[in-house]
Amino acid sequence: MTLRLLTAGESHGPGLVAVLEGIPYGLPLTTADIDRDLARRQLGYGRGGRMKIERDRVRFLGGVRHGRTLGGPIALWIPNRDWANWTLAMAAEPLDAVLAGAGTPPLPPGPPGTEVEGAGASAEGPGPKDGAAEKGTPAGLGRTDEAHGAGGTGRASAARQGAAATGDWRMEPVTRPRPGHADLAGALKYGARDIRDILERASARETAARVAAGAVARKLLSLFGVRIQSYVLRIGQVAIPSPVLAYGEGGRPPVDPARLEAATEASPVRCPDPEASQRMVEAIRAAGQAGDTLGGVFEILVTGVPVGLGSHVTGDRRLEGRLAGALMALNAIKGVEVGLGFAAAALPGSQVHDPIGYRPPGATPPPPGVPAEAARAGADGWRGPAAGFFRYRNGAGGIEGGITNGEPLVLRAAMKPIATLRRRLPSADLLTGEPFEAHHERSDVCAVPAAAVVAEAIVALELASAWLEKFGGDSVDEIRRNYAAYCQRLATWVRPAAGDDKAGGARGIGGIGGTGGAGEAGGAGARGAAGQGGAAGRRAGASPGGTPPAGTGGSADGGDPAGGGTGREAR
Ligand SMILES: Cc1cc2nc3c(=O)[nH]c(=O)nc-3n(C[C@H](O)[C@H](O)[C@H](O)COP(=O)(O)O)c2cc1C
Numbered sequence: 001m002t003l004r005l006l007t008a009g010e011s012h013g014p015g016l017v018a019v020l021e022g023i024p025y026g027l028p029l030t031t032a033d034i035d036r037d038l039a040r041r042q043l044g045y046g047r048g049g050r051m052k053i054e055r056d057r058v059r060f061l062g063g064v065r066h067g068r069t070l071g072g073p074i075a076l077w078i079p080n081r082d083w084a085n086w087t088l089a090m091a092a093e094p095l096d097a098v099l100a101g102a103g104t105p106p107l108p109p110g111p112p113g114t115e116v117e118g119a120g121a122s123a124e125g126p127g128p129k130d131g132a133a134e135k136g137t138p139a140g141l142g143r144t145d146e147a148h149g150a151g152g153t154g155r156a157s158a159a160r161q162g163a164a165a166t167g168d169w170r171m172e173p174v175t176r177p178r179p180g181h182a183d184l185a186g187a188l189k190y191g192a193r194d195i196r197d198i199l200e201r202a203s204a205r206e207t208a209a210r211v212a213a214g215a216v217a218r219k220l221l222s223l224f225g226v227r228i229q230s231y232v233l234r235i236g237q238v239a240i241p242s243p244v245l246a247y248g249e250g251g252r253p254p255v256d257p258a259r260l261e262a263a264t265e266a267s268p269v270r271c272p273d274p275e276a277s278q279r280m281v282e283a284i285r286a287a288g289q290a291g292d293t294l295g296g297v298f299e300i301l302v303t304g305v306p307v308g309l310g311s312h313v314t315g316d317r318r319l320e321g322r323l324a325g326a327l328m329a330l331n332a333i334k335g336v337e338v339g340l341g342f343a344a345a346a347l348p349g350s351q352v353h354d355p356i357g358y359r360p361p362g363a364t365p366p367p368p369g370v371p372a373e374a375a376r377a378g379a380d381g382w383r384g385p386a387a388g389f390f391r392y393r394n395g396a397g398g399i400e401g402g403i404t405n406g407e408p409l410v411l412r413a414a415m416k417p418i419a420t421l422r423r424r425l426p427s428a429d430l431l432t433g434e435p436f437e438a439h440h441e442r443s444d445v446c447a448v449p450a451a452a453v454v455a456e457a458i459v460a461l462e463l464a465s466a467w468l469e470k471f472g473g474d475s476v477d478e479i480r481r482n483y484a485a486y487c488q489r490l491a492t493w494v495r496p497a498a499g500d501d502k503a504g505g506a507r508g509i510g511g512i513g514g515t516g517g518a519g520e521a522g523g524a525g526a527r528g529a530a531g532q533g534g535a536a537g538r539r540a541g542a543s544p545g546g547t548p549p550a551g552t553g554g555s556a557d558g559g560d561p562a563g564g565g566t567g568r569e570a571r
């Protein structure tokens with residue numbers, strides 16, 4: 001890993017810190033580059049009251065001068081506006097000092113718009129919204145280690161006294177673990193008698209820091225025409241197929257990435273299909289009304305990736321392993337697929353592996369955002385430079401043998417439903433073992449759209465790391481030179497045979513159909529989005545003008561016609 005990232009900060013503490021090391025000298029970078037992604041992470045129908053309080057903006061604490069990186073660690077700071085409500089409960093000073101009024105030093109000033117003054121009113125009022133606060137005992141709080149007598153550490157009971165002394169319910173220790181959260185395992189592992197000591201860091205609030213760091217990585221990759229986007233394929237039972245796996249005739253890209261992105265960003269749930277998007281919103285609304293939560297599946301598409309990132313030589317350098325591992329390390333992600341993913345297990349090899357074609361590169365001028373040297377080596381805004389070699393479909397999701405092959409990367413991740421339920425699940429008190437219902441404060445009902453934005457950042461960090469391994473240097477200029485030299489090698493790699501008059505057209509097999517869908521991929525760890533590309537594959541496979549080999553196109557059994565909308569935006 002040539003990039004190193006460390007984040008710190010609790011959900012309701014003063015803020016989040018990220019330190020990113022390994023970004024070269026001379027990368028143009030402003031807070032606007034980062035704030036755009038921080039704002040997108042806060043969106044999505046189904047998020048809870050916290051997102052009404054926060055207005056995430058970054059501040060550079062180191063590593064950037066006059067709009068350019070200096071080559072040293074980049075330190076990023078994102079204030080928590082909600083901190084104003086938690087200064088006692090989350091104070092860093094010892095409890096007796098807090099109670100004695102030694103209190104909390106003022107926050108360092110944040111960037112414009114992140115002032116915490118006036119943030120004191122929680123979006124859901126002064127305490128948990130479920131009635132227990134009216135009785136003076138916030139929900140899920142209450143029993144402490146007093147029951148343990150001398151055996152208790154005293155920490156929880158001191159906190160409880162603190163709550164009584166200050167009248168702040170947030171000081172009460174949390175002792176009723178939520179199934180599906182880190183609460184119980186974390187408390188037992190660390191010996192914490194107040195689950196808040198665990199949940200504050202287990203919270204996905206930390207992902208704001210990862211998004212900030214990922215935006216820096218994304219900026220580096222964007223200099224080379226690499227573009228990372230995400231969209232939601234499933235919320236609960238509402239699903240659409242992947243819009244990108246099935247290719248058109250002759251390996252034509254199935255969708256314009258810019259149009260796909262515009263449709264995604266216009267949706268309240270990041271789903272590019274407006275009709276499905278509406279049904280997803282309704283599903284989230286219904287789950288929320290029932291006191292329940294929903295998960296889902298999102299897809300990451302990375303276009304403009306050159307052949308040759310990652311390596312086959314050792315397991316830890318295989319790119320799909322690195323990407324999948326990093327994505328699985330995102331809160332609530334329970335499965336990751338690359339390309340066809342689980343669906344490939346149900347198909348014969350003839351329908352899974354992606355036939356290779358060749359088209360002399362550089363015939364057309366580079367599309368916007370694609371460097372000229374990359375275009376000369378075959379990059380076209382969908383594929384990255386790969387010496388003119390291309391695939392007629394993309395079941396591999398752009399990675400073979402741990403190495404990028406020039407096709408776009410296609411990754412999917414499955415997110416479980418949010419663990420904090422208003423309709424609480426049975427639990428047992430951490431300290432007494434007595435049966436109780438699980439703890440509940442405010443919570444999201446669905447955060448799949450937000451998780452998709454975080455996943456973009458995670459993929460950006462892994463790819464930038466692989467990029468620096470391949471093209472690394474101390475400065476952006478040096479990396480540009482290394483990249484240009486590689487592109488030059490790719491541009492002149494193929495030497496046409498004497499008398500070959502096919503230049504300008506694709507050589508090899510034409511008109512191979514799209515990737516077949518095998519329907520819902522069952523499996524131990526992940527469920528794929530229904531029928532990846534099945535319907536679109538059938539359309540493309542039937543197209544005239546080519547020589548489709550037997551068996552391409554897939555059964556399309558699992559294809560969801562409702563999802564064809566984006567796929568039909570072929571250019
Ligand atoms: C963007 C995002 C927002 C989340 N919001 C909540 C939430 O409001 N309430 C909750 O209980 N879990 C939420 N989660 C999930 C928990 O953070 C996660 O389930 C928990 O850390 C346990 O980790 P695990 O699910 O990976 O085992 C969210 C996750 C993400 C990615």
Ligand SMILES: C=C(O[C@@H]1CC(C(=O)O)=C[C@@H](OP(=O)(O)O)[C@H]1O)C(=O)O
Nearest residue numbers: 048050202203204205208441442443444
């Ligand atoms: C704060 C964020 O997400 C939080 C993630 C989260 C959890 O348990 O993971 C629980 C909720 O926090 P709170 O209890 O303060 O409402 C979410 O709001 C964020 O995404 O910025």
